[in-house]
Amino acid sequence: MDARKRQVLEALIDDYIATAEPVGSRTLAKKYGLGVSPATIRNEMADLEDLGFLEQPHTSAGRVPSDKGYRYYVDEIMRPLVLDLAERQRIRQAYQVRVRELHWFIHQTARLVSELTLYPSLVVAPPVEQAALTDLSFVPLGQDTVLMVLKTSTGMVENQTLLVPEEFDSDKLKSLAEDFTQEFRGLAIHDLKNRILDPLQGDVKRYPELWQLALKWVTGHDGDEDKVSLAGPLNILNYPEFRDVDKVRRVLGFLEKETAVELASRYYAEGVQVVIGAESSLDDIQDCSLVTATYRVGGSVVGHLMVLGPRRMHYNRVIGIVEAVSDELSRVLHG
Amino acid sequence: MDARKRQVLEALIDDYIATAEPVGSRTLAKKYGLGVSPATIRNEMADLEDLGFLEQPHTSAGRVPSDKGYRYYVDEIMRPLVLDLAERQRIRQAYQVRVRELHWFIHQTARLVSELTLYPSLVVAPPVEQAALTDLSFVPLGQDTVLMVLKTSTGMVENQTLLVPEEFDSDKLKSLAEDFTQEFRGLAIHDLKNRILDPLQGDVKRYPELWQLALKWVTGHDGDEDKVSLAGPLNILNYPEFRDVDKVRRVLGFLEKETAVELASRYYAEGVQVVIGAESSLDDIQDCSLVTATYRVGGSVVGHLMVLGPRRMHYNRVIGIVEAVSDELSRVLHG
DNA sequence: GTTTAGCACTCTCCTTTCAGGAGTGCTAAG
DNA sequence: CTTAGCACTCCTGAAAGGAGAGTGCTAAAC
Structure with missing residues (x-):
């Protein structure tokens, strides 16, 4: 895995995230300044496919990242996006008005995250x-x-x-x-x-x-009521991989079910976690990725925050947002 | 508009509601005991089309009810379905547990209605x-x-x-x-x-x-928060007219917007109201019908309850459910 | 006069076919 | 090691044709 392979992988994933179309060697050579010819890139791509980072939908299509490819991208290549001023301000102001009402916090957080990321977002409240x-x-x-x-x-x-x-x-x-x-x-x-x-x-x-x-x-007392807030589910409809109504039903169904909450809680480790495609081993969201984060009150993890999107999610942006929001939420909950 | 025309119209609408396929004369003659041949039914159907009750998607398809056809069906032919015992019990039990919390009432009502009708349902709370x-x-x-x-x-x-x-x-x-x-x-x-x-x-x-x-x-204080509850939006995905993701987006988008609440309140008259297709003059829900009902506290109307479905909605069933639920809700709110 | 059988006609839908295009892998030369 | 060239594969979209469903009309039957 030399530097150029990483470059190619990064460019390919960036392009695929932007276009949702399989990426060919010519496109890559033209759009990204890699300084080599399509043929060279073809060789690199073949190698990357052998390594399991890329897949070919069919013989004569471009390549598409595999789960493993995304995983490498997320773990080794990409870095969280630093939010711009307006976004940081928006996050800071989101919690200024009200106080101490649980359902309002999670509702507001879910909305904030889904509006910033343009993906559906689920927030699980501290388990009362x-x-x-x-x-x-x-x-x-x-x-x-x-x-x-x-x-x-x-x-x-x-x-x-x-x-x-x-x-x-x-x-x-x-x-x-x-x-x-x-x-x-x-x-x-x-x-x-x-x-x-x-x-x-x-x-x-x-x-x-x-x-x-x-x-x-x-x-x-219904212990679970008001403890979960889902926002922006319709965002999913904006992505071409969800043209198919059955897929939409499975994915949105997943978000409305208990499974989603469970899954969020499963990634209990502090900080941001990314689950890519089949890694979740849940059929309904095979073609989706999740970014989860935790938030804290007085040092201990109390709740979860989750963003769901297509596998070609804007990982860097989403991770940046989710980090910023969960930090801010922890901060205001502490005060 | 003689008795047989009404019979034909009723049979056709029943069939179309059940199948979502344009209905032909042969089907009608075979499935419903009208006692006449397909040719006769063809003549009746041609008349009904001239009267504006039916439409033909194209020359060689069966017929489909028009807005006017549904309107006649709802106003003149159909009668509200009487719910069976289990359903009536379910409605009665739905409100037994908790008391006096506004958001719980509307939440519960929306869920109840959408689960009984299998359509999305929106409940607007008394305007505090x-x-x-x-x-x-x-x-x-x-x-x-x-x-x-x-x-x-x-x-x-x-x-x-x-x-x-x-x-x-x-x-x-x-x-x-x-x-x-x-x-x-x-x-x-x-x-x-x-x-x-x-x-x-x-x-x-x-x-x-x-x-x-x-x-x-x-x-x-956000005056509108918690005042509206939407349940079962995904139900819409089960109907073939919503195979198209764009349509789904428009319709579900409508339900999440202020417009839906406004619309519900527009039908302020006591009791159940039906709005069919273009009657709403809202582009986003041209292909949908609405059934709205009001509920009361101490004699005066305080809130609204709304069911949204495809134009070929099970009007009789939905009306029956909506009547029963709004009555029960008025009853428990009064007590 | 109403009902019905028969039939030609229309239109959609599905399948098949075919050409175009994008992208690849391989080979051989730079 | 890189790259140009080229044959090959496979998807995609358009065009063409056949099957099927349903109609409207006509003429005969009730």
Whole structure:
């Protein structure tokens, strides 16, 4: 893998990313200043194909990068694009208005990323289920409704309206909230739910009224709702590889399913990860690549951010954007 | 327009809805027990074409209903399908779990409708902007954040987190909330916002601290967010008329834009409305039909519910579903 | 008068064929 | 090692032809 091969590979991938057409030796020689003739490039391309970096759709077409080719490009050749001023500003301003509302953060992030990258983007919120309870209070709303406000160790706030017996007045609720916080503080939400649902724990007897309320919460609470935000799915339609409606259905279907969330969480390692084509071993997105990033609150990874595009994705640009956004998000979440 | 013409029209539309293929006289004679020969049906079809109810894609194809044909079918022939037990139960159970959270209601409704109809569905929430303020309270969350809980005359609750100066302690907030409610109760949210933004009103001077808080609310509050829920957009991909990606883009683009919401609100008349093809005079959805319905709280229309599908939509089924769901939604919102 | 069988006609759709073009690999010369 | 030349392959798009579906019309049957 000498320098010229790398040059050829880079030029070819750049061209293919831009045009979506198989790239021939003549094109490469003409458009990119490689200083050699098409014939020479042909030889290099044949070598690159032997090495597994390129593929030929058919004998007399140009070449197309293989998964392995993209992988080499991403790992060894390309460098993340530095965003221009306007884009950096846009990212900085995106989070200025509101505060502390989980679903707003992820919604905003997903939109921001998909608008900047022109690809669909999925943002997975901090898994509330795993965060620990830090504080809980009840706010009376009407004579039989109450707002339950729950704070977690990841700094997020969750609200949920509950129906309560009428005899729960303001003072009663206050003392119940204190009991609840006292008893359960520090427990992960997930464990807390299990404990509430388990009659053997004895909570039923010790706090009959509180337990009744808590049960309403658990049964009414859909842990997954609002935790994922998808933006810009239609962007996918702008790329010629998605001319086929069946393909569109598979890919967008994937984004709407649980699989996408799972996959995002699978790449748990800090920082930006790239998954190219078949590397995901998911049939539905064989022809797609993913760029995922994590964001943090107080040093630990709490959520994921994912961009999905065709295999010939603008990796350098997307990686640059995803890095910038996840950094900014971590920053504002920390503050 | 004699009885047999109606029969032929009905059979033809039923068949076209089922198959998406132009319907020929032979098919009609064979599949539907009309008791006459293809030749007779041909004559009827020629008449129906003269009347503008049918169209011929080309000389030697079968016939296809025109907008006018569908219109006659919807208004004069078809009757809403009565849902079966399982479906009715499903609708009844859909709203049992949670209470009073606006975004949850519309989200749930959109999902329910799209799953039952197999078409995309859009639900527009009661316009909070137009509802009157009935009550307001602040809940301290941390040393500098506070949850603002706002109740409206449509019975909905809105929450928003605000950043506040540290000197606003619990008692202070309580008295501020009382002042606020006292002063502004009964005002439409929309007017309230304008008033807060208008320095000439004198609120700045009279309630400097409160006004500061209110301003944060107004500027941080995106009136439209969470007010619209789209479900099942991908359903559209299952219909052969949307093989073409450009068409898909136009239609799904329409659903994501403000236009769709506007359109839904345009059909403000109580009950179910059907818009067929070009009747909407919107280019993007020339080949689509819409079924809209309204739902009510305390007797007055507050929101809209919309189903979008190909022109050959299962009108009877969709209308039945939309009626049932909007009734149920009105019922639970009232309670 | 209405209904129907028969038939010629039209138009689409699918397949086949064919030429053009792009790109390759190989060979041999620079 | 590089490059020009050339035969070869394979896709693509246009043109041509046949099959099939469905029609409208005419004339006979009810």
